[in-house]
Amino acid sequence: MSATLFIIVIDDILKQLELSGNITRLKQCSAYADDILITARTKETLMDTFEKLKNISSQFGLMLNKNKTKYMNCTRKEIQLDRLNVENMQIDEVRLFICQMQL
DSSP: HHHHHHHHHHHHHHHTTTOOGGGGOOOEEEEEETTEEEESSSHHHHHHHHHHHHHHHHHHTTOTTTTTOOOOOOOOOOOOOOEEEEETTEEOOOOOOOOOOOO
């Protein structure tokens, strides 16, 4: 029962994020279980979407896990951002994504 309620809440949170936008502020979100992926074209859009996600989630009593929250910069340009700071929450960069599946 709790998993079903969680899915309903996450669905509502993602709907409230207003995931449309013009080509320069394009953003998308994907969710699986308790993981959410935000894809954005600009740093500003990413930070704005993350801030909204954090605020809307807190209205439902959900908190973001600071230890699991990371960002990855995917571009052909060599850009060094190091850390993002959103509402006093420092987010570290990862350079390599490794998928670990448990069977």
